[in-house]
Amino acid sequence: MSAPVRVRFAPSPTGLLHIGGLRTALTNYLLARQTGGTFVLRIEDTDRSRFVPEAEQDILDGLAWAGLTVDEGPTQGGDLGPYRQSERRDLYADAAQALLDGGHAYVAFDTPDEIEAMKERHRSKENPSPRYDLATRGEMTNSLTLSADEVAERLARGDEHVVRLLVPEGETITFTDRVRGEVAFETTEVDDQVLVKSDGMPTYHLANVVDDHAMGITDVIRGEEWLSSVPKHLLMYRALGWEAPRLAHLPLILSPTGGKLSKRSADRLGIPVSVVQYREAGFEPEAVVNFLALLGWNPGTEQELFTLDELVAAFDVERIGKSGVQFAMDKLEWFNGQHLRRLSAEQIAERARPAVQAAVGPVDDAALVEAAGLMRERLTRASDLAEATYLFQDPQSFDEAGLKKRWKDDSAALVAAYADRLEADADFSVESTEAVMRQLAEDEGAGFGRIVHPVRLAATGTSVGAGLFETLVVIGKEATVRRLRHAASVLG
Numbered sequence: 001m002s003a004p005v006r007v008r009f010a011p012s013p014t015g016l017l018h019i020g021g022l023r024t025a026l027t028n029y030l031l032a033r034q035t036g037g038t039f040v041l042r043i044e045d046t047d048r049s050r051f052v053p054e055a056e057q058d059i060l061d062g063l064a065w066a067g068l069t070v071d072e073g074p075t076q077g078g079d080l081g082p083y084r085q086s087e088r089r090d091l092y093a094d095a096a097q098a099l100l101d102g103g104h105a106y107v108a109f110d111t112p113d114e115i116e117a118m119k120e121r122h123r124s125k126e127n128p129s130p131r132y133d134l135a136t137r138g139e140m141t142n143s144l145t146l147s148a149d150e151v152a153e154r155l156a157r158g159d160e161h162v163v164r165l166l167v168p169e170g171e172t173i174t175f176t177d178r179v180r181g182e183v184a185f186e187t188t189e190v191d192d193q194v195l196v197k198s199d200g201m202p203t204y205h206l207a208n209v210v211d212d213h214a215m216g217i218t219d220v221i222r223g224e225e226w227l228s229s230v231p232k233h234l235l236m237y238r239a240l241g242w243e244a245p246r247l248a249h250l251p252l253i254l255s256p257t258g259g260k261l262s263k264r265s266a267d268r269l270g271i272p273v274s275v276v277q278y279r280e281a282g283f284e285p286e287a288v289v290n291f292l293a294l295l296g297w298n299p300g301t302e303q304e305l306f307t308l309d310e311l312v313a314a315f316d317v318e319r320i321g322k323s324g325v326q327f328a329m330d331k332l333e334w335f336n337g338q339h340l341r342r343l344s345a346e347q348i349a350e351r352a353r354p355a356v357q358a359a360v361g362p363v364d365d366a367a368l369v370e371a372a373g374l375m376r377e378r379l380t381r382a383s384d385l386a387e388a389t390y391l392f393q394d395p396q397s398f399d400e401a402g403l404k405k406r407w408k409d410d411s412a413a414l415v416a417a418y419a420d421r422l423e424a425d426a427d428f429s430v431e432s433t434e435a436v437m438r439q440l441a442e443d444e445g446a447g448f449g450r451i452v453h454p455v456r457l458a459a460t461g462t463s464v465g466a467g468l469f470e471t472l473v474v475i476g477k478e479a480t481v482r483r484l485r486h487a488a489s490v491l492g
Contacts, residue, residue, distance in 0.1 A: 014051065
């Protein structure tokens with residue numbers, strides 16, 4: 001086992017917990033549990049303009065649903081809190097001042113209009129997105145171009161300003177990513193990132209570095225979209241004299257049709273993007289976790305089905321791939337069916353109850369458990385049990401295609417005869433109901449299929465389903481006999 005790590009999941013409460021965010025949390029959790037380390041939840045709520053009050057509770061609920069127990073966080077507490085960035089402002093102010101004092105950051109007074117005008121001046125075919133950086137900072141209104149007296153005067157007057165990172169010229173910043181290997185950035189590619197906004201709140205970049213250091217984070221695992229931010233963070237670690245954590249950037253989650261899985265593409269393809277949608281749709285948390293773990297990570301074996309404990313034992317950061325991975329709903333559905341079948345009939349029944357009762361009204365507990373046991377091999381989600389309404393009430397209609405194919409001139413007579421024999425069957429078991437049908441087929445000189453298919457249609461209204469005789473036993477003797485006679489009468 002590796003040395004214990006301290007890792008963090010640090011979402012912004014700007015909306016519901018995203019399914020990609022849950023994958024990031026899971027990866028951090030697995031590394032923490034595998035090494036006997038600590039899994040920290042930090043709420044990065046410095047962007048007050050996009051703050052959503054109920055988002056933090058949704059994040060907590062999503063992690064709990066997935067079984068990812070937090071060791072330190074806003075509700076758990078811990079020695080290195082507080083765990084909401086909005087409660088840690090003094091730390092960021094001190095770090096920003098240290099960067100200013102050391103000449104690694106500067107004050108900028110530019111208005112949004114002035115920054116936009118600069119971008120317009122520099123915009124070209126070769127440079128479609130000009131930046132505030134070492135090439136343009138010299139023409140802007142900042143403490144690098146103004147005299148010290150003028151800067152002091154502006155600050156004393158309370159002029160709106162931001163603090164920007166002073167990116168050095170002519171450097172190559174290299175680091176080892178645990179997923180991607182050696183990565184290098186030229187400082188000419190890095191903008192002078194805003195570190196403190198005009199409202200005094202830090203941006204993600206400053207707060208992230210300060211908190212990871214203050215909270216003793218040893219390993220940062222996050223999405224690939226943060227890769228381009230690494231040089232800015234490493235420059236701050238160096239300037240502040242702090243050791244940077246080990247880094248690993250997870251591959252992008254791609255749409256089944258290609259490109260990043262955005263909310264727009266997900267909506268178009270019917271893919272839920274927030275964790276609460278998977279909960280409400282009846283997915284098993286173990287299945288979602290299993291599926292997400294394998295989005296970009298390869299266990300190195302043929303094993304596909306994992307419990308959370310098995311994932312902890314098998315996980316290896318070095319086996320995470322670099323390439324983007326497609327989000328396949330059909331694969332998730334498959335995982336869900338597999339994990340559902342690991343549950344008892346009682347557990348499946350309890351999960352299925354709301355959907356079944358919405359479809360057919362109140363249901364007897366024992367009948368629901370029997371139905372779950374019968375259908376478990378055919379269910380993708382527990383709520384699918386509600387589609388087999390015939391297990392709880394007489395069919396309201398009959399499958400048209402099935403009737404056309406299976407209901408023959410002698411079907412009504414054979415079904416009625418079978419009903420009579422079932423009524424006299426004292427056992428009414430899987431074995432006895434089949435034996436009664438085989439005897440009827442022999443007595444009437446009819447093929448077995450000539451009876452079995454019309455009986456299924458008459459008893460269930462459908463052409464397909466679980467084993468017929470098992471189904472009849474779950475429906476019960478009285479209801480089965482009633483249904484068969486009714487169908488023989490109305491279908492003729």
